[in-house]
Amino acid sequence: MRFSDIVSEGVITVGGIGTIVAVCLVALVLVMEVLPLFRSAKVSELSVRKTSWQSGEVVHFEVNEYQTMGWLLTRDGTLQVVRLIPPDAKGTAEKDKAVTSFDVVHEKKLIDDGEISAISTSTGETGLVLGMTDGTIRTADLSFQTQFIDPVEIKDWLRETPAAQLNEPGDTAILKDQVVQMTSQGQYRAQKVQATLTDPVKVADAPIRLLDHLTESTGRGSLGGRSITFVALTEDAQLKLGKVSEKKSLLTGKAKWQSSLFDVPENATGKPPKFVRIDGLGNHAYAIDSQGMLTRLDIRDTKNIHVAENVDLLPGSDATVTACDWILGRETLFVGDSSGNVSGWFPIRLADRTDDAFADRESSDGFALVQAHLFPIGPGAVSTFDASSRSRMFLVGYDTGDCSLYHMTTEKHVADIAMDSPGKVTLAQIAPRDDGLLIEADGQFAHFALSPGAPDITLTSLFFPVWYEGYAEPLNMWQSSSSKIEDELKFSLFPLVSGTFKATFYSMMFGAPIALLAAIYTSEFSTRRTRLLVKPTVEMMASLPSVVLGFVAALVFAPIVEQIIPACLASIFxxxxxxxxxxxxxxxxxxxxxxxxxxxxxWFLMPVLMLGIYLAYQLGPTVEGWLFLGNIKFWLVHPDKGSGVGGWLIILLPFSALVMMVIDGYGISTYWRNRIAKMPRLPFTLLSVAKFLGLTLGTLLLAVMLGSLLDLAGWDPRGSYIGEYDQRNSLIVGFVMGFAVIPIIYTIADDALSTVPAHLRSASLGCGATAWQTTLRIVIPTAMSGLFSAMMIGLGRVAGETMIVLMAGGNTPIEDWNIFNGFRTLSTNIAIELPEAVQGSSHYRVLFLSALVLFLLTFLINTVAEVVRLYFRRRAYQL
Known part of the structure; x- marks a missing residue:
């Protein structure tokens, strides 16, 4: 016997400690996956070289995705391809710091006649448009072409060229007009620059001073062409709008370019612009002067180009605009000024604003350009700017030789970079993969390796509203994927946390009262035979897989409820x-x-229950006609139609019933016990029925009265607790998931009630208390710790449920409490998106953060539950 005790104690101890260790390890894994989201960016210098060109001579510089080479275009039309230092090559950083100039790979004269006076590029695209001094424009495409070279050919070339070294992964060498790099797999990757240039298109007689363009595809397949919409400012201050279209021959496949120019009203922009820009949809052209006054031109109708809006980008400031360009997507406009201020602007629809913040804005098309993002003041005047081609990061260069890296959406300050020389930064560029920076200042060209961390994630963006492009105000949103890289991803956990609480609330509101009341009945009022039948039956309900319940809810229950919504609402009463x-x-x-x-x-309860359901079905159309204009779906989506009393009646009925119970318990019952209780059975019962009917009528009248007062006060419940009806919604999930959680709450609650000592019941009954009084005042307080534990375990079961919510909850990450709308919980979001998330990405780690938040919420709830349970247990001991 002693041996068995020792073994049992050891097994229990090891099992308990093992459980604690396992839970701690789970938490540790989640934390380790989440920590990289909040690590600071790392910037390390790879090389510093002297430039071989004069300041202002280079009109554009581009680097390849591997940061091994780049090309630059000078004003005289010369294309020069140079080799850079690969960031992952061992030893190259120190070795090449002594190099005084770039290694020229290839040099070619692209333009023989004229000089480049303006250039337009688009973030993430290889095409560019050149404005010439002779008043023409030319489209060009400069892209990096990649191929892999046979190792035998490379070895033969290395024997002939002893100076070239390709011994370790990351080493580079120049082979003809290519840069060859040895990859980590031992392959030899070669890249060269492929350049194409079209014939000039005449725009004006004066040189093109400013230029911006938008490229659109005009067809599909190999015969699909391009259409370029451009806006240009000539040297004589003439603003030009035009389109150049590429037409390919069906027979030869050769391309021909056709151009057309459109008139822009004279003096539409006031002062001569310093910047001209065209948005990503080609609907508006922007002209910005040096003082910050922006004129937005509506160019959708080329026959009626007109001013849509005038906006002051520098309100109340004497500074001048020194940099203005698009970030990825061409919707948010970056603005930097001579005071070091940096801001982001994009248009919103004025009708979507619910406040009067923009009531005084004048706009001909209903849109207004707003300052959505404002960043800290820099150390000097903004001198240059570059946007990432794969994210919302951007790099700002100042005239003090400093640079700052930010993320536009989250307004996160990613990193600061300082050049050795304090000269003006004339070039600042982010590598295509966001893993490098290239900065030119005071004749020095610096190459930095960058590890940005997770710039698109901050604690503020995860749990507080963020102002996203196209939205009238800051919002909490979850949108982790899109069809285009230009789209703005949204990683707010607030809608998911809200959905988790919403699912828990509606499920527990339905399941918990039924489970607890059922446990009280079988434990205190039913016969032993009934209890032996009911309890196993309810416990067998727990064996139903949640995926089956979700399937039935989504494909069977939800369509039926949609057809009889008023009847379902009437059944609540x-x-x-x-x-x-x-x-x-x-x-x-x-x-x-x-x-x-x-x-x-x-068994007599069953026909009564059926009668209640039948009455609800029969009263449904009548209720719909009285309260919901005869069509509840129409009533829900038109707050301006009908009255909100019907909605308030649904919401306020439980509250009104509770008020009547309080009135009955603390007012009417006192008189009732003193006057009516001693009457014979029949009169007493008739008066009891009359009292019940009176309280029921009072409940309805109180709900209608309060609803009418709220409706008269202008507070309509539509759009808050009730709203547009979706087939898969909170009502469906609350019923089905409440059904799923009933067995676990019932079983634990019944066991807790059954463990109450029998002598407590006997003492109470012996003192003259009824069975109901004994249950309410003796049994339930004694078993309260167990009942509370049942509630908390049920709560945890609901909070972590996945399949029912996934299949019946609508799967929409929104944050309202509309019972007729869907939601998405933390657990379902993880189940849906984790298999498709890129490992190590921000999206991937935010999903682990979702799991950690769910873990912490459950841990907090269980901790509070244990504290409350111990409190009730101490109270029970006193009995």
Whole structure:
């Protein structure tokens, strides 16, 4: 016997400690996956070289995705390809710091006649448009072409060229007009620059001073062409708008370019612009002067180009605009000024604003350009700017030789970079993969390796509203994927946390009362035979897989409920009413008859329940006609139609019933016990029925009165607690998931009630208390710790449920509490998106953060539950 005790104690100890260790390890894994989201960016210098060109001579510089080479275009039309230092090559950083100039790979004269006076590029695209001094424009495409070279050919070339070294992964060498790099797999990757240039298109007689363009595809397949919309400012201050279209021959496949120019009203922009820009949809052209006054031109109708809006980009400031360009997507406009201020602007629809913040804005098309993002003041005047081609990061260069890296959406300050020389930064560029920076200042060209961390994630963006492009105000949104890289991803956890609480609330509101009342009935009022039948049946409900319940809810239950919405709402009143009325009418039966039927009274509940459901079905159309204009779906989506009293009646019925219970318990019952309780059975029962009907009528009148007052005050529930009806919504999930959680709450609650000592019940009954009084005042307080534990375990079951919510919850990450709308919880979001998330990405780690938040919420709830349980347990010991 002693040996078995020792073994049992050891097994229990090891199991308990193992459980604690396992939970801690789970938490540790989640934390380790989440920590990289909040690590600071790392910037390390790879090389510093002297430039071989004069300041202002280079009109554009581009680097390849591997940061091994780049090309630059000078004003005289010369294309020069140079080799850079690869960031992952061992030893190259120190070795090449002594190099005084770039290694020229290839040099070619692209333009023989004229000089480049303006250039337009687009972030993430290889095409560019050149404005010439002779008033023409030319389109060009400069891209990096990649191929892999046979190792035998490379080895033969290395033997002939002893100076070239390709011994370790990351080493580079120049082979003809290519840069060859040895990859980590031992392959030899070669890249060269492929350049194409079209014939000039005449725009004006004066040189092109400013230029911006938008490229659109005009077809599909190999014969698909391009259409370029451009806006240009000539040297004589003439603003030009034009389109150049590429037409390919069906027979030869050769391309021909056709151009057309459109008139822009004279003096439409006031002062001569310093920048001209065209948005990503080609609907508007922007002209910005040096003082910050922006004119937005509506160019959708080329025959009627007009001013849509004038905006001051520098309100209340004497500074001048020194940099203005698009970030990825061409919707958010970056603005930098001579005071070091940096801001982001994009248009919003004025009708979507619910406040009067923009009531004084004048706009001909209903849109307004707003300052959505404002960043800290820099150390000097903004001198240059570059946007990432794959994210919302951007690099700002100042005239003090400093640079700052930011993320536009989250307004996160990613990193600061300082050049050795304090000269003006004339070039600042982010590598295509966001893993490098190239900065030119005071004749020095610096190459930096960059590890940005997760610039698109901050604690503020995860849990507080963020102002996203196209939205009228800051919002909490979750949108982790899109069809285009230009789209703005949204990683707000608030809608998911809100959905988790929403699912928990509606499920527990339905399941918890039924489970607890069922446990009280079988433990305190039913016969032993009934209990032996009911309890196993309820416990067997727990064996139903949640995926089956979700399937039935989504494909069977949800369509049926959609057809009988008013009947389902009416059942909230009719089912409890008929059950309670049936209980009162049961007392009208003779005493001897009810005693003989006592073991079978549960079966008499079934026809009463069916009667309540039938009454709800019959009253549904009448209720819909009275309260919801005859069509509840129409009523829900038109707050300006009808009255909101019907919605308030649904919401306020439980509250009104509670008020009537309080009035009955602390007012009417006192008089009732003193005056009515001693009457004979029949008059007492009739008066009890009359009291019940009176309280029921009072409940309805109170709900209608409060709803009418709220409606008269202008507070309509539509758009808040009720709103547009979706087939898969909170009502469906609350019912089905409440059904799923009933067995676990019922079983634990019944066991807790059954463990209450029998002598406590006997003492109470012996003092003259009824069975109901004994249950309420003795049994339930004694078993409160167990009942609370049942509630908390059920709560945890609901909070972590996945399949039912996934299939029946609508799967929409929104944050409203509309019972007729869907939601998405933390657990379902992880189940849906984790298999498709790129490992190590921000999206991937935010999903682990979702799991950590769910873990912490559950841990917090369980901790509070344990504290409360111990409190009730101490109270129970006093009995």
């Amino acid at each position: 009719t089912v409890p009413f008929t059950i309670l009325l049936g209980a009162y009418l049961w007392q009208l039966l003779p005493r001897w008859f009810t005693l003989r039927l006592q073991p079978f009274r549960l």
